[in-house]
Amino acid sequence: MAESPFKADIERVQKEYSEKMTPGAIVYIPGSSVVNKTGGWRVFMPKFNKDKCVRCFMCYTLCPEPAIYLDEESYPVFDYDYCKGCGICANECPTKAIEMVRESK
Ligand code: SF4
Ligand code: SF4
Known part of the structure; x- marks a missing residue:
């Protein structure tokens, strides 16, 4: 089966969130819905x-x-x-x- 095209995006967003958490659950990273x-x-x-x-x-x-x-x-x-x-x-x-x-x- 083909690999999900979102794999790289998920890894990027997870890395960015782990480094830059903000209060209020503000969505500020483009493409972050891939982790939801x-x-x-x-x-x-x-x-x-x-x-x-x-x-x-x-x-x-x-x-x-x-x-x-x-x-x-x-x-x-x-x-x-x-x-x-x-x-x-x-x-x-x-x-x-x-x-x-x-x-x-
Ligand atoms: S709608 Fe999707 S599953 Fe149905 S025939 Fe078209 S490509 Fe195939
Ligand atoms: S989210 Fe809806 S349209 Fe998309 S694959 Fe699932 S059932 Fe089909």
Whole structure:
């Protein structure tokens, strides 16, 4: 699987925050949302069926989080650290290659 494109950003932001903490939780480092892992909110998760995917990029384009990136063949990869389970990708996929399934405990 392709490596998350945010790995370098996460490391940079974590390093900068550890050196420059400010009171009041002020966001002052560009791109700092990458350390806020929104996947913990999820109740439903997208389940991807590669056989149905036509690589149209609708899911990649419409995902409101940095939760979908593309692999070397331009297939979507779901990053469950950031996917909050909104279901937009599944709703908009023209071939129904994404199904929302309830998270297991
Ligand atoms: S369920 Fe929502 S947050 Fe998760 S990958 Fe799909 S569009 Fe992105
Ligand atoms: S919207 Fe559906 S068909 Fe298009 S790239 Fe995403 S999973 Fe594949």
